[in-house]
Amino acid sequence: MKTISDEEFYAGLKDLPQIKYPFQDLIHPEFQEAREIYYDWIDEEYGFHSLEAREKHKKHNFVDIATRGMPFLKSLAEYHPVSVYTANGSMMDDYFDKCTLEEMYTISDRIDDLLTGRESEEPKEKGIYHFYWRLRQYAIECDFPEHLYKRFVSAIHRVFNAYAEEKAYYRTNTIPPLHIYTLIRMDNSGVPPFSIYVALQKDYRTIPDEIFDHPHIIRMQNLCAFMVGIHNDFISLPKELHREGDTMNLIKVMQNEYNLPLHDAYMKALELHDQYLDEFLVLQKNLPFFGDFQNLVADYVADLGIMVAGIYRWHTADTSRYVNGGYVEGEYVSQQ
Numbered sequence: 001m002k003t004i005s006d007e008e009f010y011a012g013l014k015d016l017p018q019i020k021y022p023f024q025d026l027i028h029p030e031f032q033e034a035r036e037i038y039y040d041w042i043d044e045e046y047g048f049h050s051l052e053a054r055e056k057h058k059k060h061n062f063v064d065i066a067t068r069g070m071p072f073l074k075s076l077a078e079y080h081p082v083s084v085y086t087a088n089g090s091m092m093d094d095y096f097d098k099c100t101l102e103e104m105y106t107i108s109d110r111i112d113d114l115l116t117g118r119e120s121e122e123p124k125e126k127g128i129y130h131f132y133w134r135l136r137q138y139a140i141e142c143d144f145p146e147h148l149y150k151r152f153v154s155a156i157h158r159v160f161n162a163y164a165e166e167k168a169y170y171r172t173n174t175i176p177p178l179h180i181y182t183l184i185r186m187d188n189s190g191v192p193p194f195s196i197y198v199a200l201q202k203d204y205r206t207i208p209d210e211i212f213d214h215p216h217i218i219r220m221q222n223l224c225a226f227m228v229g230i231h232n233d234f235i236s237l238p239k240e241l242h243r244e245g246d247t248m249n250l251i252k253v254m255q256n257e258y259n260l261p262l263h264d265a266y267m268k269a270l271e272l273h274d275q276y277l278d279e280f281l282v283l284q285k286n287l288p289f290f291g292d293f294q295n296l297v298a299d300y301v302a303d304l305g306i307m308v309a310g311i312y313r314w315h316t317a318d319t320s321r322y323v324n325g326g327y328v329e330g331e332y333v334s335q336q
Helices: 031-045 051-060 063-069 076-095 101-116 128-141 146-170 178-188 192-200 215-241 250-258 262-285 291-317
Strands: none
Touching: 031 051, 031 063, 031 076, 031 128, 051 076, 063 076, 063 291, 076 128, 076 146, 076 192, 101 128, 101 146, 146 178, 146 192, 178 215, 178 250, 192 215, 192 291, 215 250, 215 262, 215 291, 250 262, 262 291
16 A cells, blocks of 8 residues: 555544444453463464564454454463454465455365364474364363354354455455355355354353244344444545555445445445444344243343454554554465
8 A cells, every 4th residue: 555644544533423333341350361372373374474463463462353252261271262263264364365255265275174174283393283183182282162163163254255256356346246245245254153153152062053043043143244244344444545455335335326425425435334223223122932942142242242342442442553653454375
């Protein structure tokens, strides 16, 4: 991205209305300890990244997304799998910014092999793949329930396949149609694995699979993904207006879809976000009958709201990633 002044970077954006969530804003009390582990992970696993990129990633504190989004986990050991996913997924999203759709699908399949255990041998070199191998080891160590782990890994695979699909638009600097954006954004928001991981808090791991498979619960999880994907688009908008290839942004999509000026496109995107929020709240108040699990499911969906608010709080509290000059440019050199 070219060097520009802060005045140009934020031009016309500072006074736009912001999102408001009716959910609690919390963070795990050991968040600083989780950060220190995260800093060590970057030094241990990301030697292939430039020093500048690694230092920027440390400032981004991606692990805060986990400690804010799931503040009720009992121990740092329980945070390790989701923290590795959060940190590694975010950093590799930056690193592979310029790869092709085909390359990203190959990467996604290798990650899935490591997380499922189909590839069980420890990768010889430190880095992205070795880090995902570690995620599986951490999951085993913290007694991650098998039925939830399978859901978690399947959701991660969908996230990285969505990363692949967005490359077709990034590499051609093409803005996707709204319906295509929506399909991709639900997964590349990175949130579906989080909605599964929320169930490791409290006693939610006892909720049977048929409840997690219920259309009502699936829709609420998807709404969380949409809300986070859209509020990320709001936060990253200044950077993405000035950077070629960043086309997976709802405000840009609204501009293109409806031929709107920036302000009107922003307001239309905010309206869509708030429709998703309103739907979530209606579904929360009108849960189906889940028998003996009724109260537990009600608490689980309430904690989905806390997850959304926590991720948004990370976005708004961050003073290093989405600011002028804060973004890590993709360092991967495509072979295609």
